[in-house]
Every structure is written in structure tokens, then in C-alpha cells.
Amino acid sequence: MLLEIDHLSVRYRTRRGTLTAVDDVSLSLARGETVGLVGESGCGKSSLGRALVRLIDSDDGAVRLDGVDIARLDARRLLPWRRRMQMVFQDPLSALDPRKTVRKTLSLPLELHRIGTRADRRQRIDALLEQVGLAAHLADRLPHELSGGQRQRANIARALSIDPDIVVCDEPVSALDVSLQAQVLNLLADLQGQRGMAYLFISHDLAAVGHLADRIAVMYLGQIVEIVPRDKLWRDAAHPYTRLLLESIPSRSVRLSSQSDAAAAELPSPYDLPQGCRFRQRCPHAMPVCAQSDPAQSVLSAGHTVHCHLYGNGAPVLAAGVESAAIVNA
Structure with missing residues (x-):
């Protein structure tokens, strides 16, 4: 396995108290694989991504890249490993230095890691621009002179400039309009291939x-x-929260009143997390046990796991007469 996240936790100390952003997360990533990380705003997705590439430090747990725990390496020992993990940020304008041209921005990682001569770097950057679909003359422009889609392509080119093994894409298309989103998604798929x-x-x-x-x-x-293979997501989503997310997609499903109430309910405070299942206060299937203990992981099928008391033995135990959320197949 290329990357193994083992019981990782990230906490922020604030004036209000300790905010738990990532709590005991375990996840793996194989070579050439794409793992999607989804959830509502504020659930800790970006904190997990930033902890993986060591933009922030984790409090507990391990991040093993080819078996080496990089979560506890100091800056000097971490540098060679940084080359293997890069990040594409949500807002390409704020991610790019407004005072540097595209060419200078792309050359900085190469200079930092001492890759090639000046001529080699120039040739490498020209090839990168072509690969991400940017015209060569755009290399000498500043970020504000580019469109949103062009800026995100430059952001992707920078991440790829030092040939990483892993790229963390943090909401890379959310700041783009629908047509550009499809272009960038297709570009990411092509580059991975x-x-x-x-x-x-x-x-x-x-x-x-x-x-x-x-x-x-x-x-x-x-x-x-929940962790679910893509081909099982629409048909076999098991956790009530996953079902809620699926139902929130327009025209994807029929909205039930119980799920509508869950969608409108306020999230618990990350400063004062509830005991037991954290989704129980919004869950239409909550049982007394949900308030008493954290649900253990249940394996439903190959590659499909869920943390929910409804699946205590790997099979649903919905109470009689309780209606499950309706999900229409894609």
C-alpha cells in the first residue's frame, strides 16, 4: 500500500477551547488509485488533507508513506518526502503568488528540490504547460491575467512539476463554473492515466x-x-448520513420527510462532541444504543465498511416498520 493513515487526529487550540477537526481516522491509498473524501463543510476534510502533506501537524496517529511514518519527521528529514506528495488547492488565485509569473511559480519547486539545470527546467515547464492544456505564451503572465480555469490548470501543473506519487486535491473544481469543472475533472483523470x-x-x-x-x-x-466502492455508492450506500448526502443531489432521489428533517437539523458543535454516534441527533433511525457507545466498524462486502449500529453484525437491523431512505439508482 502506498499510503496508510493510521488513527490520525488533528485538534486546534482556540480561545473557545479545543476543536477536534479529525478524530481517529484510518484510511489507505494504493498506487494509481483515487479515493474521494466527501462530507459537509466543516467536517474535517481539508484538515485531513493538509495533515497528510504536513501543512499542519497532527496530534496523534501515523501517516505512513511506503512504510515510513512522515507525521513525526522534522523539517530536514521531511524534505525528500515532500517531493512525493503535493496539493491542489480550492482557490487557484490565492494559491498562486500574485507577483510571480506562471513560469516562475512552476520553477520554484524544481529549484527547491534541485531538479535539472535552468535549461532543463525551462523545457520541463513548457512540457507541463502543454500537458495541462495551457498555451506556451501564458507562461509569462501573472495570475490575475489568467481566467479561473487557466489558473487552476497552472495550479495543477505546479503540483505535478516534481512528479509526486500522491496529489491531494482539495475542492479543486468548486470555484469553477460547471463547464470548467468537467474540463478540469477530465484533465485530472487523463493526467492520472x-x-x-x-x-x-x-x-x-x-x-x-x-x-x-x-x-x-x-x-x-x-x-x-463509511467507505464504499464507487460502483456500489448509488445502490448500496448504508450509513444514514451517506444516504442524506445522496438525497441532497438534485433529481437524484425522492426526498422523504425524515431525511428532510435530518438535512435541516443543526450539526453538533465540534467543541463539544456528543457521546456515542455523532450523527444520532439527525438520524431518522437512531436507537438507544446510539447514545451510549461509538459504533464499531462493520464489513458489509469487499471494500465496503460502515460505522453504524444498524449494521452491528454486517447486516441491517432496522426496526420493523422503519422506512429506509429511498435512493434511485444512477
């Missing part, structure tokens, strides 16, 4: 994730509640 890198694709948009991901990990209040 050419280079064989792995993606952790973070998004709140299940439709976008379903276009690219091999597996989908569903996150709620800092925890992974």
Missing part, C-alpha cells in the same frame, strides 16, 4: 467525486463513517 499517481480527492460534491474516484470515504464531524 499518463503518470500513474494517486489522488485523495476532497469534495462536498458527490457527483464530482463519483466521476473520478475508485472508492469514496464519507466523513462526518471528523470521523470516517
Whole structure:
């Protein structure tokens, strides 16, 4: 396995108290695989992505890249490993230095890691621009002189400039209009086919994730509640929260009143997390046990796991007369 996340936790100390953004998360990523990470805003997706590439430090757990725990390496020992993991940020304008041209921005990682001569770097950058669909003359432009789609392509080119094994894509298309979203998603898929890198694709948009991901990990209040293969997502989603996310897609399903109430309910505070299942206060199937203990992981099928008391033995135990959310197949 290329990347193994083992019981990772991230906490922020604020004046209000300790905010738990990522809580005991375990996840893996194989070479050439795309894992989609989905959930509502504020569930901890971006914090997990930033902890993986060491933009922030984790509090507990391990991040093993080819068996080496990089979560505890100091800056000097971490540098060679940084080359193997890069990030594409949500807002390409703020991710690019407004004072540097596209060419200078793309050359900085190459200079930092001492890759090639000046002539080699120039040739490499020209090839990168062509690969991400940017005209050569755009290399000498500043970020504000580019369109939103062009800026995101430059952002992707920078991430790929040092040939990483893993790219964390943090909401890479949410700031783009619909037509540009499709172009960037197709570009990411093509680049993965050419280079064989792995993606952790973070998004709140299940439709976008379903276009690219091999597996989908569903996150709620800092925890992974379900991991499901893409081809089983629409038909076999098990966790009530996953069903709620699916139902939120326009024209994807029939909205039931119980699910509508769950969608409108307020999320618990990450400063004061509830005991037991964190989704129980919004769940239409909540049982007394949900308030007493955290649900253990249940294996439903190959590659499909869920943390929910409804599946205590790997099979649904819905109470008689309780209606499950209706999900229409894609």
C-alpha cells in the first residue's frame, strides 16, 4: 500500500477551547488509485488533507508513506518526502503568488528540490504547460491575467512539476463554473492515466467525486463513517448520513420527510462532541444504543465498511416498520 493513515487526529487550540477537526481516522491509498473524501463543510476534510502533506501537524496517529511514518519527521528529514506528495488547492488565485509569473511559480519547486539545470527546467515547464492544456505564451503572465480555469490548470501543473506519487486535491473544481469543472475533472483523470499517481480527492460534491474516484470515504464531524466502492455508492450506500448526502443531489432521489428533517437539523458543535454516534441527533433511525457507545466498524462486502449500529453484525437491523431512505439508482 502506498499510503496508510493510521488513527490520525488533528485538534486546534482556540480561545473557545479545543476543536477536534479529525478524530481517529484510518484510511489507505494504493498506487494509481483515487479515493474521494466527501462530507459537509466543516467536517474535517481539508484538515485531513493538509495533515497528510504536513501543512499542519497532527496530534496523534501515523501517516505512513511506503512504510515510513512522515507525521513525526522534522523539517530536514521531511524534505525528500515532500517531493512525493503535493496539493491542489480550492482557490487557484490565492494559491498562486500574485507577483510571480506562471513560469516562475512552476520553477520554484524544481529549484527547491534541485531538479535539472535552468535549461532543463525551462523545457520541463513548457512540457507541463502543454500537458495541462495551457498555451506556451501564458507562461509569462501573472495570475490575475489568467481566467479561473487557466489558473487552476497552472495550479495543477505546479503540483505535478516534481512528479509526486500522491496529489491531494482539495475542492479543486468548486470555484469553477460547471463547464470548467468537467474540463478540469477530465484533465485530472487523463493526467492520472499518463503518470500513474494517486489522488485523495476532497469534495462536498458527490457527483464530482463519483466521476473520478475508485472508492469514496464519507466523513462526518471528523470521523470516517463509511467507505464504499464507487460502483456500489448509488445502490448500496448504508450509513444514514451517506444516504442524506445522496438525497441532497438534485433529481437524484425522492426526498422523504425524515431525511428532510435530518438535512435541516443543526450539526453538533465540534467543541463539544456528543457521546456515542455523532450523527444520532439527525438520524431518522437512531436507537438507544446510539447514545451510549461509538459504533464499531462493520464489513458489509469487499471494500465496503460502515460505522453504524444498524449494521452491528454486517447486516441491517432496522426496526420493523422503519422506512429506509429511498435512493434511485444512477
